[in-house]
Amino acid sequence: AQTVTQSQPEMSVQEAETVTLSCTYDTSESNYYLFWYKQPPSRQMILVIRQEAYKQQNATENRFSVNFQKAAKSFSLKISDSQLGDTAMYFCAYLSRGAQKLVFGQGTRLTINP
Amino acid sequence: NAGVTQTPKFRILKIGQSMTLQCTQDMNHNYMYWYRQDPGMGLKLIYYSVGAGITDKGEVPNGYNVSRSTTEDFPLRLELAAPSQTSVYFCASSYETGMIGNQPQHFGDGTRLSIL
Numbered sequence: 001a002q003t004v005t006q007s008q009p010e011m012s013v014q015e016a017e018t019v020t021l022s023c024t025y026d027t028s029e030s031n032y033y034l035f036w037y038k039q040p041p042s043r044q045m046i047l048v049i050r051q052e053a054y055k056q057q058n059a060t061e062n063r064f065s066v067n068f069q070k071a072a073k074s075f076s077l078k079i080s081d082s083q084l085g086d087t088a089m090y091f092c093a094y095l096s097r098g099a100q101k102l103v104f105g106q107g108t109r110l111t112i113n114p
Numbered sequence: 115n116a117g118v119t120q121t122p123k124f125r126i127l128k129i130g131q132s133m134t135l136q137c138t139q140d141m142n143h144n145y146m147y148w149y150r151q152d153p154g155m156g157l158k159l160i161y162y163s164v165g166a167g168i169t170d171k172g173e174v175p176n177g178y179n180v181s182r183s184t185t186e187d188f189p190l191r192l193e194l195a196a197p198s199q200t201s202v203y204f205c206a207s208s209y210e211t212g213m214i215g216n217q218p219q220h221f222g223d224g225t226r227l228s229i230l
Contacts, residue, residue, distance in 0.1 A: 004156075035218065045157075045204060045221035091156055101172060102147075102219060104156030 002027045004094050006105035013082055014113050020067075021077040021108050023092030030054075031097040034068070034075045039107075040088040048090070051075065053097075079110075087112045116140050120205050120222035127195040127229050135190040135225050137205030145208045146188040147172075147219065148180065150201040157204060163188055195229045202226050 003026045013019045025034070036048040051059045051068050058066050063083075067076045079086055092105040121136045139146065144165050149157035149172075159172030163182040177199055179191045188207075192199060206219040 037221075043202065043224045043226075045206070045224075047218045047220075050218055093156075101159050101162070102157070104158075106156050107154075 002029075002032075002094050002096070002103045004092050004103050004105035006090075006092055006108050008108045009106070010109045010111070012111040012113060015082060015084060017082055018078065018080050019082055019110065021079075021090050021092075021110065023075045023077070023105055025073050025075065025092070025094050025103075027073065027094065027096075029096055033095040033097065034066075035093040035095070035102070036064070036066070036075075036077045037091045037093060037104075038086075038088045039091065040085075045091075049077065082112045084112050084114060086110065118205055118207055118220050118222035120203075120225050122225060123223065124226045125228070127192075127227065129195060129197065129229060131195050132191065132193050133195070135192075135203055135205075135227070137188045137190065137222060138186050139188075139205075139207040139220070140186065141207060141209070141220065142185060143207035143209045143220070144185065145219075146182065147206040147208075148178070148188070148190045149204045149206065150174065150199075151204060151224075152201050160190065160203075192227075197229045200227060200229045 032053045034051045038046045038048045049061045063080045065078045089107045091107045094103045118139045147162045148160040151157045158174050161180040163169045203225045205222040208219040
């Protein structure tokens with residue numbers, strides 16, 4: 001069974017700094033998807049960024065980018081020029097291609113300080 | 115553009131009561147999901163559905179039932195509420211095709227349920 005591990009329960013940085021959240025996963029599959037979801041205090045689950053395993057190029061979405069290391073089974077999220085609105089829980093998630101079950105990590109609570 | 119709508123947002127139940135958490139989506143998504151999120155944890159899949167009339171168990175299905183009579187609606191039922199079911203419940207939906215592959219899941223705002 002696939003597992004997702006986020007080893008940083010909490011992180012805190014100053015506004016405008018860059019922060020990197022770690023995620024590792026365990027799988028024997030070659031085709032899959034990886035996601036980062038943001039959960040602000042409002043509790044919504046908001047998709048931040050998505051990576052297809054067959055793509056070597058790292059996904060980027062404005063200030064958010066990933067460092068996808070397939071061989072190492074690592075999928076870290078980098079937030080550049082952090083903003084107060086980035087304060088949230090961040091979940092890394094894995095999805096097999098053709099499957100229905102997202103597997104979530106435990107989450108990292110990120111606080112951006114003014 | 116409603117997306118995924120969950121009702122109610124909050125509910126307190128007594129042990130042994132039953133209730134139905136409603137979920138509806140207006141994106142014509144074929145896949146729908148129910149998750150629970152316990153404090154400080156990630157989401158765990160309760161049940162999912164790949165289309166009307168088709169449902170399947172997820173990781174933690176015990177104590178719950180679902181039905182999918184229409185594409186839009188995917189209610190979750192608790193028959194005999196227990197304190198262990200105190201959690202935040204999220205409904206999600208996605209559109210999956212063999213060509214495009216899995217699409218991101220869109221989540222509702224959650225239902226906070228307390229069993230006392």
